Amino acid sequence: MIRVTGVGxxxxxxxxxxxxxxxxxxxxxxxxxxxxxxxxxxxxxSLIAGLDAPSAGSISVREQPVTGxxxxxxxxxxxxxxxxxxxxxDNVAMPLRLRRxxxxxxxxxxxxxIARVGLRGFERHYPHxxxxxxxxxxxxxxxxxxxxxxxxxxxxxxxxxVQTRDLMEDELLQLWQGSGKTIVFVTHxxxxxxxxxxxxxxxxxxxxxxxxxxxxxxxxxxxxEEVRADPRFGELxxxxxxxxxxxxxxxxxxANAVV
Amino acid sequence: xxxxxQSFNRWNVIAMQVAVTVGVLALWEIxxxxxxxxxxxxxxxxxxxxxxxxxxxxxxxxxxxxxxxSETLAGxxxxxxxxxxxxxxxxxxxxxxxxxxxxxxxxxxxxRVTLVPLFILWFGFRFxxxxxxxxxxxxxxxxxxxxxxxxxxxxxxxxxxxxxxASRADIVRHVLMPSALTWIFSSLRSAVGFALIGAVVAExxxxxxxxxxxxxxxxxNFNTAGVFxxxxxxxxxxxxxxxxxxxxxxxxxxxKPTAI
Numbered sequence: 001m002i003r004v005t006g007v008g009x010x011x012x013x014x015x016x017x018x019x020x021x022x023x024x025x026x027x028x029x030x031x032x033x034x035x036x037x038x039x040x041x042x043x044x045x046s047l048i049a050g051l052d053a054p055s056a057g058s059i060s061v062r063e064q065p066v067t068g069x070x071x072x073x074x075x076x077x078x079x080x081x082x083x084x085x086x087x088x089x090d091n092v093a094m095p096l097r098l099r100r101x102x103x104x105x106x107x108x109x110x111x112x113x114i115a116r117v118g119l120r121g122f123e124r125h126y127p128h129x130x131x132x133x134x135x136x137x138x139x140x141x142x143x144x145x146x147x148x149x150x151x152x153x154x155x156x157x158x159x160x161x162v163q164t165r166d167l168m169e170d171e172l173l174q175l176w177q178g179s180g181k182t183i184v185f186v187t188h189x190x191x192x193x194x195x196x197x198x199x200x201x202x203x204x205x206x207x208x209x210x211x212x213x214x215x216x217x218x219x220x221x222x223x224x225e226e227v228r229a230d231p232r233f234g235e236l237x238x239x240x241x242x243x244x245x246x247x248x249x250x251x252x253x254x255a256n257a258v259v
Numbered sequence: 260x261x262x263x264x265q266s267f268n269r270w271n272v273i274a275m276q277v278a279v280t281v282g283v284l285a286l287w288e289i290x291x292x293x294x295x296x297x298x299x300x301x302x303x304x305x306x307x308x309x310x311x312x313x314x315x316x317x318x319x320x321x322x323x324x325x326x327x328x329s330e331t332l333a334g335x336x337x338x339x340x341x342x343x344x345x346x347x348x349x350x351x352x353x354x355x356x357x358x359x360x361x362x363x364x365x366x367x368x369x370x371r372v373t374l375v376p377l378f379i380l381w382f383g384f385r386f387x388x389x390x391x392x393x394x395x396x397x398x399x400x401x402x403x404x405x406x407x408x409x410x411x412x413x414x415x416x417x418x419x420x421x422x423x424x425a426s427r428a429d430i431v432r433h434v435l436m437p438s439a440l441t442w443i444f445s446s447l448r449s450a451v452g453f454a455l456i457g458a459v460v461a462e463x464x465x466x467x468x469x470x471x472x473x474x475x476x477x478x479x480n481f482n483t484a485g486v487f488x489x490x491x492x493x494x495x496x497x498x499x500x501x502x503x504x505x506x507x508x509x510x511x512x513x514x515k516p517t518a519i
Binding site: 046073075077081082084086127128 | 415416418424425426437440512513514515
């Protein structure tokens with residue numbers, strides 16, 4: 001579904017975020033990318049989304065090289081990306097309106113998704129009137145309403161408090177299970193990665209490459225609380241943390257050297 | 260929560276404002292009557308009020324106000340529209356912005372008053388000269404606000420709109436314009452003042468009607484009460500237009516937290 005081949009990214013300032021990165025994601029899989037901060041995880045997502053172009057190598061989605069923002073891709077941003085001047089309804093309806101869908105269909109699909117993320121009754125609220133968790137649900141509905149095959153998620157829950165975060169992770173799994181959608185989920189949180197994903201890719205410190213990959217064979221459907229208690233969860237966590245630790249230390253050392 | 264952090268309430272503020280205004284007017288009146296303030300140069304509130312009453316009886320006020328307001332509003336509307344269109348264009352197209360933004364900064368450094376004689380040469384004492392004078396003041400205020408407002412937009416919102424399927428035109432409509440609208444409205448409030456200045460200054464240079472003409476005429480007759488009466492009328496006009504713009508603004512920008 002997604003193939004990343006020999007990708008490098010150097011920004012105009014000279015910073016090299018990625019070098020010779022290669023991995024592929026099969027359709028319908030939930031893949032997590034973890035790595036120390038600054039390792040280029042988020043950059044990978046904007047390259048797959050077509051928001052930015054790689055400096056070297058190539059990326060293809062559904063066997064087609066990525067040349068710009070494609071139609072079947074969704075993106076959940078780390079920061080709030082709802083239009084503050086649009087109500088919940090108008091935000092969720094926005095991708096359908098941009099696709100010039102018939103009004104009746106827009107109303108039906110928008111209402112349906114607002115209900116599915118548990119926000120019925122909040123249609124006419126503006127984002128500033130909602131809590132952080134509710135805003136994330138709106139963003140989720142806004143992405144799912146146009147049914148992209150691929151959803152890229154850039155630490156979407158990192159700004160939420162721990163309880164809300166667990167709830168959102170469970171809801172995400174419920175919405176995703178059986179949908180057949182492909183998810184690439186960037187996080188720096190190993191627990192989150194293991195609990196959610198089928199497969200975890202550990203990246204090196206910048207310039208980011210693939211350091212290791214793990215299959216997470218924990219059974220589905222999963223419930224976040226229960227998954228954490230599974231003995232295999234602990235084994236995977238220790239193995240991954242072993243890989244990640246040296247990269248995190250290197251990333252810290254480099255950050256301190258720069259300062 | 261707001262009630263607790265504010266140690267004064269709205270009515271106290273208004274009462275204080277009225278008290279200060281009445282106090283200053285009373286001191287002025289007393290000073291004028293006692294001869295402490297020279298009436299020839301500074302007039303006094305009762306004379307100014309009498310002058311306004313006199314103009315009203317002669318039917319000058321309505322005519323002057325309509326003349327000045329139509330020049331002001333025409334200048335405001337045309338100047339704002341041109342400013343908004345230029346701002347959107349130059350802020351959303353990097354090449355055009357790089358070429359024209361410095362030129363507009365340069366043009367903005369011209370003292371606009373010096374252009375008025377030119378407008379009078381081109382258009383005579385007609386409406387267009389006053390409108391042009393208002394336009395060249397309003398245009399820059401609104402342009403720079405629009406330009407800054409669009410440059411200020413959160414890049415994440417633009418990226419998000421692109422992902423959701425927005426074309427360039429969609430981005431202008433759904434992201435850039437709404438984001439710039441707060442900036443545009445705050446600039447419109449100062450633009451009203453500028454439009455009025457433009458119109459009145461042009462009237463002052465040469466006209467046969469309008470509040471600016473009335474002030475200039477009074478001044479040439481050593482009628483200081485007339486000058487102040489003209490100023491009082493102008494202040495009243497600006498206050499009403501400002502209230503109107505704030506009302507429109509509160510209707511259009513409902514998505515912001517009301518704390519500000």
